[in-house]
Amino acid sequence: MTVTRLSAAATILSAVAASLLLTSCSASVDVDKSTPKLSADKLATTVSEKLAATTGQPKPRIDCPENLAGQVGNTTRCKLTADDGSTLGVSVKVTSVEGDQINFDIKADDKASPAKN
Template sequence: MGAVSTVRRPRGTRLALFGGTLLLGGVLAGCGSTVDSEDVTDQVATAIEDSAGAPPDATDCPDPLDAEEGATTTCTVTVDDTDYDVPVEVTGVDGDTADFDITVPEELRVPRVAADDLADQIASGVADQVGEEPEGVTCPEDLRGEVGTTLTCVLTAPDGTELDTEVEVTSVEGAQVNFSFEVLPESNG
């Protein structure tokens, strides 16, 4: 996936920026000269689903992808009755595998807060509120920047008690993701 950068904002706010390009690979077909169009189609559909949060209504990559660095093809994805061009470019070939970039259209990108950054922000917020840093916070995955999205992280108190911590996205402004969190009072262990 493209690089994710975050910038610290006031508690409960994260700015997540995406490069918009996913690096994927495909197995070469036949004598090793192309990546089958079905494989490219599957990879593009997965990239759109990962970025947009839902699979596209349709994905069409009519041509195989030549297994040469710099080779390109353009696929078409349909989301909510709108067609989007999705460029695909081979970035390298190693044996029977071609690596390629899929550039997800900006309109289909949903910002995310990286799991580690989310955990750091929760730990900082708890330290600000109670005056003591927790032993640790772990979040199972990135937080998708869509209003109402929830995620449960686990906060480990200084005494080792593990507490579920509910996180909810409260607003999204461009790439800025605002969220609230609540440490639940009962041990989850």
């Protein structure tokens, strides 16, 4: 039974990875200085919402370790964690900044990492 559960989680993560190739997102942010920033929490929420909308699945658990500075080309890595504990890396790259709006692409890794026992 464990193999089936891991297989189902891997299938879901694979579907997320396949549907996420360079999906564009945007978020409005508060401008404190000349460079707008998107907090790690807001970034994680936005990525989770976009994944859910793209895949038709419930919002996944996303963790982003740092804020995203609104400069074209800036990147960060977030992590999607499935219910079984397996993980999938998600890259976020700023594509444009329009005033206080940071536009970015999301790209999921091709393979998930198995759950740690």
